[in-house]
Amino acid sequence: MVMSVIAGRLIQLQGLDRSTYAASATDQRLHTLTLPATRGTIVDRDGTPLAETVDADDIVADPSQISDVTPVADALAPLLGVASTRLATALSVKGQYALLAHAVPPSLADQIQALRLPGITTVDTSKRIYPDGSLGSNVLGFVNADGVGKGGIELAYQTQLAGHNGIEHFEVGANGVPIPDGENVDKAAIPGSTVKLTLQRDIQFEAQRAIAAQVKATNADSGTVIMLNPTTGQVLAMATAPGFNPNNLSRANPNYIGNPAITDIYEPGSVNKVITMSAALQDKLVTPTTPFVIPPFLRDAGSTFHDAETHGTEHLTLTGILAYSSNIGAIEVAKQLGPQRMYHYLRAYGFGQPTGIGLPGEQQGLLPTLAAWSGTTLPTVSFGQGIGVTAMQVASVYAAIANNGVRVTPTIVEGTRAPDGSYIPAPPPPHRRVISAKTATTLRDMMESVISEQGTAPEAAIPGYRIAGKTGTADRPNGHGGYSGYTATFVGMAPADKPKVVCEVVLQNPRRGHFGGQVAAPVFKTVMSFALRTLGIPPTFTKAPKAKLHW
């Protein structure tokens, strides 16, 4: 009887539960290591790294092993750049773990190890670094303490950048040394893909430098520069100021860690007049020389509209309205167009919807649906007030005009390179025609007069090149239903007859000077000249057509 119970138990242990016990026995010997995947690099269009992950070491202490903290703290203080007293406090905690420094360079860790301090060890880790500091940080975004993307490209391409962690199992003997012939299953970590942006580092730097300087010089709240290739939709630079340094996120102002180029909504002002004009030209309601009588003020739908500067009755052509940026003229054009057509073109140019650039947090702006338009909406919208847009949306409008009327969805990622070296280009961005090539050419010819001595932005002129562009000086909503301050804009393209680059400069609430032609145009000139040089774009050797502004 007893024997059979024992036999039964034996069968149960050896027969039925065998695998369980064998497994738990193996578990005692088996160690599992997670092999962290190295996060992918973010590079610019020439392959220059803008964000990369490097090896680093944490400096860790076991306070229970340190009897006398002062000499240890004194030895570490100069190396870690921390006050000795602070280190002493950190070393005096109870327990067996104190993190003294996070992710220091391996060379520094080696120096610390060479000191052979009791209770001080280094732990392998990795660190996300941005070699050029704040360069492009609004686009790149940042990672959190765990190395997970939480903003910008780091967030949008988190999956591709992260890769897959590997696993290593191995058996160890009683002394903790791996058993050579033991079970050893390795699953190598698959590093993250490299994300290649369309940004060009030098142009991005110059744009960022120039806008930061101008924001400071004009005491503006913020500023944005966007530069893109109108044919491909590729963004060459997207700079915002003030910005942040992702290497030092803890010290960044949380208000400045976003990307205002795609999240800030503002009223575009006169830059919107090109939409009004292109619509009227496209629908054959006007030509560049169509005469308009511009009264000193205009009553419409119960409101009175003025131009920025008082004037008598003027006789301007359509080109003249654009060159002098007459609000009243724009209203007159818009009234010929009607709200339906106006709304159609605003939508066709991409207002009221995200541009599709694929960066996180992009805003679609504020474009009231046609049903919500009141009597004053059409005249107000005709010169760019009463609607909300992002800088990227405006840049995209001008890119469409530069690209002979075809709007190409802006892109900022050129492709990704898998760890095996295979390159996957980003899908070609969708495009659609907004206006005819002829209308676009006409419009560009007209926009060249804006840069002329008579126009609003002679300061945007780059000698030798034909430049087309438009200024904007918009009233800035103060967030309480009223307006205070201005939004100064200049958007332009070069060369005007065969645009290769479009550049937009926006300054929010500049306090020293506020006209687009005065504060934004010089930045345009600086950044655009730099880009033309850097990209090696020669002038077209043609002459701008003679514009007739008056009649």
Added chain:
Amino acid sequence: VSAVAPLRKPFGLRFGADAAPVEAPATTKARPRLVIVAPPRSTAGRLPFLILIGAVLVSGLLMLLMLHTLAAQDGFKVNALQTKLNTLTDTEQGLAQQVQQDSSPAKLRKAAAALGMVPSTIPSYKRVHGRVVGVAQPAYIPAPAASQPKVNPKTPGTTAVTTGTTATAGTTTAANGKATSPSKPATTGTTTAATHHHKPAAPTAGTTSGQATSQTSDSKTSTKHHKPTTGQ
């Protein structure tokens, strides 16, 4: 097998039809006497076999030991090489970072400014059939708030004046090209450089753009204006 089969009939079959004739002769014949047979004399000693087994056993053990030793040795080697690899990777990364930091636009800009260089604007272009298009613009410091080029404090004596006299326009152009666009050296003469407070040397041959002047800034937020009648 079939030939033997009838002799080893199963027990049960004895009760069959042919059981009687098989049994009958057994009773009549007498069994032979059992005799002790001498064991066959073995042809070989037992020792060599034991030696063989022993040798196999020992060599097996030795081989196993060797394998283990080799494996352990390889383990140490792997460990050592891994450590070396890590160190070298760290070194490489460190050096790469240093190169990157030193070649960053911000650093280069500072370094160029320390040498007395200023950013250029637009060069003039020479067309293949000889006509020069555009006028090379004097270099200027673009934004109003841009810092004046500083003389590098580390190299006392390298004042703007000495830089101006030693550097030809051609060399400053090349240096500036490197400074402003490291990825694209100034090949087409698309950059110009100027030295401060000093008349520059004449552009070297082949540099269509190497025009430098003593002007420091022409970027003024203009107050003189064209007369816009309207909103801008």
